[in-house]
Amino acid sequence: MAYFIAKRLMQSVVVIFIVSLFTFLLAYLMPGDPVYAMLGGDITQEQYDMAYKEMNLDKPIYLRYVNWCADLIKGDFGKSYKYRMPVIDLIKTRLPVTMYLGGLSIIISTAVGILFGILAATKRGKILDTVITFLANLGAVMPLFWLAVLGMSLFAMHLKWLPSYGFTFPTEDFVKSVRQTILPVIALSVGAIASTTRQMRSSMLEVIQQDYIRTARAKGLKESRVISKHALKNALIPIVTLTGMSFRNVVSGSASIEIIFSIAGTGQLLVTSVLSKDVATTQACILIVAIVVSIANLIVDISYGYLDPRIRIQ
Amino acid sequence: MKSSGTKPSTSKIRKFFKRLFARKIVIFGAVLVVVFVLAALLAPYISPHDPYKQNLKLSFAKPSAQHVLGNDELGRDIFSRIIYGARTSLAIGFVAVMIAAGCGILLGLVAGYLGGMVNSVISRVMDALMSIPAIMLSLGLGIIFGAGMTSLMIILGLATVPTYTRLMSAQVLAIRNSDFINAERVLGASNIRIMFSHILPNCLSPIIVLFTMNIGGTILAEASLSFLGLGVKAPMASWGAMVNEGYSRLITNPVFALAPGICIMLLVLGFNILGDGLRDVLDPRLRGSI
Amino acid sequence: MRTFRKGISLVVIAFLLFLTFACSDSGSSAKTPDTTDAAALPSSTTTATAEANRGGVLRVAFNATANCLGYPGGLATFHEYQMVEPVVESLGRYDESGALIPYLAESFETDADALTLTIHLRKDVTFHDGTACDAEAVKWNLEEFKASGRSEINAVADILVKDPLTLVLQLSKWNNSIADAVLFTAGRIVSPTYFKANGKDAAIANPVGTGPFKFVEWERDVKIVYEKFDDFRIEGQPYLDGIEVIFMPDITTIISAMRAGEIDVIGTVNGTVVSAMEVDGLAPISRPLTSGTVMFGVMPTSNDPSLPFYDLKVRQAISHAIDAKAIAEMYKSQGWAYSNQWTPPGSWSYNDETVGYPYDVQKAKKLLAEAGYPDGFSCKGYVNSGDVKLMEITQAYLAEVGIDMEIIPLESAKENEMTGINGTWDGILRWAGRGEADIAPVYARTLTDAGVRCVGGVLHPKDVKELIDAAIGAKTFEEKVKISKELSKKVIDDYCLLVPYASVSSQFYAAEKVHETHLGYYHISSWTPELAWIEK
């Protein structure tokens, strides 16, 4: 297992290195002069030259990459020229927000998805299965932004039950936090619930056909015990992969959700910085998100060990 | 289902469709897809108005007998634009997925078959692509490539490549050391021959399923990108862009935002259901993994 | 999200709008020398009611973010000026007629012959950090503004502190709009002590001014919190306990929050908001301005012989092909007013004799045929990606006369590069320029070699340049009006350098219970937080 973790860690490091290259190039290839991005259109030549030097744009690209990497290793993600503050401070305030929303959404979607999946699989062909499968299909085709907007228009604008914007951590004001997070989290979760449900249903159906389930039944176990003690853990293995992948989707989704609900999180920061060509922030955001995704995948792979002793004991 | 050297008999095709449409829901999905494909093909004949004809006096007009779904900001007929939007969505969905499948299959085939360092490099690059949030990737690429249909197809295609590469290399790995591939080596067949003549055809079932599913996914992604403003070039009609235009007017003119949104959902739903059905027939083991 | 992007383009427009005012002389400042009393602030007839409703927190939502609060040289957009208004006061403000009046300063006077601007300060004004706001502090602020690379007050050659409450600004060359630039644009006075102690970045994030409210907290991209400053120099003000500036990147959220009563004021308005608010029977607070608007239109590349637009007839054909009147009419509710020249209608430089190019497809086709393009041609149309719609309308009009325009959306950075000093474009550019009465300085920025915006793609005719110089250097208002009108007509009727659509005045929304905010009422970049009150 230690070897396994070490190997995965090594892979993650390589992946992050490639991502850093991607990120750097991506930001570099974006059209538009970063000086204009920073200072706007109406600038004098002096202003331009001053900024050009300040941003190290006179150095060759590979040198800039090496410098950038060297700074990264020192923990220096550069300075955002939009926010005029170290990117790392910016991300320190943004990442927890997205992680909180995303984490909540992943927990909810996984729990609900697993439950729905089991229900649908065990009631295969019955009404409940049909209803759940239909809803899961619907959830999978519902554009995220669309759902968020519909939700806001109904619950905030018309019914006025929930606030239409903002974010508060539950440690600050629990009731406010819950009210503010309901809509964004639901919007973020629907797609994941749908895919988890579909995956869980089919992996459960697959597992139920396995030999060891037949063995369990042949031992005289109750059907409920066969499902809960023998089938569930096996069926969960593919779900873990899905949960790992949903980290990436959560950040993707949070971009529009955070913008729609005026939440200052990483997703919003990502989009803002790309559109305003805030190079340092863009690079740091992608890199950090990639690191988070990689760590999530690492955790997923380790949790395989918990679920599947064949990996744990090698 | 085709095999070189033999023509699939008509009964075989009939059997395939019989199995495919055994579940009623699949018929529903197929009908959805067919309706939209027909709408796209026959757009010039069935749309009641010129989708590009602007009439500023009718800006944001409510639905009327003349314009059943009302008019957009430029006073263009929304219904006609939705019909033309089907063209955009389908064309982008199809071509982007073709690009993705083409690159992904090739990379996956090479990675899976050659293994070793090649596989490691390709896998890591794909991992890296996979760990960048899709929206970021599309946004970044979108800004680099600029707007328009072609670049949309490329962007959406590139963003989907890892899915195919992974599926393909997993498939190849599974059959690379199977007896019939060994048999080919024993016969003295070259690697190229083995890869393209023997491995590739045997990996196609899940690819076809993924392909169908992905068309839906790509249409959704196109909508999201259009929503972000990185859509097709004006004045081309796109559902995503129409939702984008319409959604902030949900209060005053709900039809404008709801209609294209519902179209996206229905078309994607159609492809998903069809993909589900195809998978059940072609490769039931894949259930859930795609 | 679209509206979010639109927000970004709005920022650009806002930037222009702001600069508009920054350098405008608003018609009154040409009276030289000039002395104005400090009393002429907008006075409230409802002071008693305001007293009775003292308290409460005003929540103002913006569809834009701020990047800078407490560094005068860093304030870029009118949103930022509005956002810091509660903390950082300006030396001068505008009155209802658009005339510059002293605000933080007690009075000021200009002397065209002596090339000076003299500013008298109030006694006993202190910053929130307790230090005195004296002549040295103001001098430091103005010098720092110049040092940051801003060009607005370049005409100021030297700043002399005559006594602790008097400054004399020596000009290098007469410029009849210098008072506006110094007192309004550059004259946002912050504490030099704080800046020196904590540095530029800290100053940017922590405004320390003299205003009615104290800065509490700036949660980036979320909100700014201000609380009442108890020792405000005007007795009894402000009425509010605090102000929250809330950033909302999505227009729909703003509408939703406004309808749900989660916010009190909308600081950014577009057509979507207007139509949504109409449902609730709420009308925007605005008035058509005759100066300090944004001019919208298109600007073809006129200096490139390889492009069809080099031919005057083609430019005229385009102008005839587009029904700018209809476009302006369509957006009327958003504060658009049709103008056939690069001047807001009704302003003193607006030339009624300008013929312009009324909508006439036949004439357009005829002109095109004369120019050698009977079947039209293909061209590119550049526009900020957040504002494609206007270009789409243009595209459809051009298609009628056979011109096939491909729309190329630009990210802000790319657009700035294209319209910047070294940039150019090859086709039709969606153009947004300042609309003000005193147009000559604005023209100078684009139509002369010394310009800074959109200079690379447009002809710089010699006679235009001469007229611009004459207008800026005019010593009497009458002379200036005459030359400006001539200029206005020349640019359109003789050279057809651009196709103006409309002049756009800004608009604001406030809930019915909110009073006396005067958001953008006197000037787009200012309001009156010290007077605002909320009905209980």
Added chain:
Amino acid sequence: MYLIRGYAVPYEMRMKEIKHLLQINNLSVSFRNDDIVTKAVNGISYYIDQGEIVSVVGESGSGKSVSQLAVLQLIPTPPGSIDSGSVTLEEEKLHTLKPTGPEMRKIRGGKIGMIFQEPMTSLNPVKTVGSQLLEPIIIHTGLNEKEAKKQAVSLLSQVGIPDAEKRLGEYPHQFSGGMRQRIMVAIAVAGNPKLIIADEPTTALDVTTQAQILELLKSITMRHGTALLLVTHNLGIVARYAQRIYVMYAGRIVESGRSQDIFAHPSHPYTRGLLNAIPRLDDSKERKLQPIDAPDKISTHDEERCPFLPRCKYRCDMCSHQGIPDLTATAEDGHFAACYLSREVLDNLDKNNCEANRIDRRKPFTDHILEIENLSVHFPIKRGILRMNAGKLTAVDQVSIKIKRGETYGLVGESGCGKTTIATSIMRLITDNEGEIIFNNLHLNRLKASELRRQRRKIQMIFQDPYSSLNPRKSAGTLVGEPLKIHKLVSTRTAYESRLDELFTLVGLSPSLKTRVAHEFSGGQRQRLGIARALASNPDLIVCDEPISALDVSIQAQIINLLEDLQQELGLTYLFIAHDLSVVKHISDTITVMYLGKIVETAPCDELYGNPLHPYTQALLAAVPIPDPMIEQTREKIIISGEVISLMNRPAGCCFSDRCPYTMDICREQVPPGKNYGKDHEVACFKLSQGMNYPQA
């Protein structure tokens, strides 16, 4: 004139007279797939008594397993459904119980324990062995957790798992296949059942392990008086263990009776065919196997006719005109067969066509076609972060083989012995090896890739699994013709087609089948295609890697005969790799026995079987059951302990030292060299080289 046997007594009526432990009457099971209903079990009736060992024999698809699952209602529904029948276990009518109800659950694991075929998949991979074993104990014996744990430990010890207490906490994948099957046995007996149903319990295991498991099962049934229902296709096992037998074919019982009666007097053409088709360890080499005919594709048989009719070589008019024959009594007591023809008639018919039952085994051997010298194949074991080679796993260790032109060289051994690795090394599918492979005086391992590709046509391979070795998407003609195209052996289209026809005819397939896709063929036909493809390039040597082990027993004989005929006709040389010693004995001229990557014994066929010298060879031979109860009763069974261990744990000295009953100290320390004991008989054993004798089987 054919004699028609007396009258038919309804079978069910006869059986109702006596009280049996388990009685099944008229059981029918069908499966529905895509609207096609397949009757898997068709009205079968059988019984089993207290303490009895009964075997149900049949080939794949005969419905033997399905009927057992149906007894416990473990058939997945849908697609399966039990259409009719009654199941009575000691008065209790199992067919009336709800599949998941409490009564049925009491039966499952409580009164009837079940053991399945695949030990690898039958245990839940994510639960410890202990927890899986505790479940049935707690449910069916009412013991509390602590007592149950004690019981579990004792059960595991009983089934021969050492260190039971510690191993309770381990997971299935930490056990070998044999060990897992032992655990399955423990689970099956945990609830003190009256009956154990063992569904092919040893099919997936090595032959030495197979013997151990079966002996274990037998001893358990003897000790507890449990009845055992043994489902298998292996007639040897049946002969060794079963007291009574039911032979199933196509969902019906075609013959039943006491074991010795059936083997002595098989009365159904199918049973007779099976017995004639399989090679036996005690056979003479000259006996030609008599395969059971297989129709092109076993069509969904006519519901109205005898299901064996299309394959029956005794069929007569009556069979095709009358309905399905009932089970009728034969001469012996309790012996029934479902055939219109009496045993005497069948015997007579056999006597009439006993020609061509002998094969000429004399072959002219000349030079060596293939010489393998000191071949070693290592697989690196990668460990650590940097994937450094932490060691190597030696799959084949210093193996030398010389194959003469024209002979059949047999290579036997259990799983993991390296026999397939040798094959793949010869075929250059593995290129990373030490030693020399000299084919026709060419050093194969020194050839350049292009040269090697040219040489490949002279050396071909037949694969184990005819299902996986043919590309499922290609037509038969394309597959067989591929070598012709690759090596450009034909120049014109017509030459190509005619060569294809020739090849098809050669392997006994109609050339008209050329256009069919591989999956439309039956297993035997597929293997014929595989052979035709191997023959296409006119090879000198064919490596046959377990070419028949995936086939049904009735089909195996066809392929063996085909291979023998082709050898005579074309002068081919075979390297025949197999684990089945009976088959190898039948076909080979020289035989090498391997264990854990080493050659332990090489000898000419008769010498090896007549005078096995290495203890391992002896144990192997002893473990193979002979399909004759009379012989089995008298045979002494040496069951060696332990299982084939993993290559990672190969002992330092002689590879067999930890299982060998005669191990000496030197065996554990040094590797015994091969030594010739005359008649080309080479053995690697210290005991033997020291001139000591030990008892022979």
